[in-house]
Amino acid sequence: MWMTPTTPPANSAAAVPHVRKFMLKLFKVKDGQSQDWPVIAETLLVVAFDIIDQVPDDPVALALLQRVNSGSFRRLGHSIGAGWTESRPQK
Numbered sequence: 169m170w171m172t173p174t175t176p177p178a179n180s181a182a183a184v185p186h187v188r189k190f191m192l193k194l195f196k197v198k199d200g201q202s203q204d205w206p207v208i209a210e211t212l213l214v215v216a217f218d219i220i221d222q223v224p225d226d227p228v229a230l231a232l233l234q235r236v237n238s239g240s241f242r243r244l245g246h247s248i249g250a251g252w253t254e255s256r257p258q259k
Contacts, residue, residue: 187212 177183191208220229 177186189210192203195204195208195211197203220233223229
């Protein structure tokens with residue numbers, strides 16, 4: 169059973185395992201093995217952009233948007249199956 173941490177994570181890197189575990193549990197497919205990765209990613213992006221829209225002038229939010237933008241273009245520049253190195257290891 170997924171449980172919330174007893175104290176808030178100190179930063180986004182510390183939060184990632186908790187969010188990932190929660191999302192995998194939320195979108196668990198009946199066989200317990202498969203995950204609907206595109207739906208998980210879309211859900212996280214929709215929530216993230218909604219949160220950023222709440223603080224449009226925050227310099228930290230703007231810097232995050234710049235990183236998302238450049239990371240998206242780097243990923244789009246690779247052919248499917250070639251992999252990328254930032255958040256997903258090369259295969």
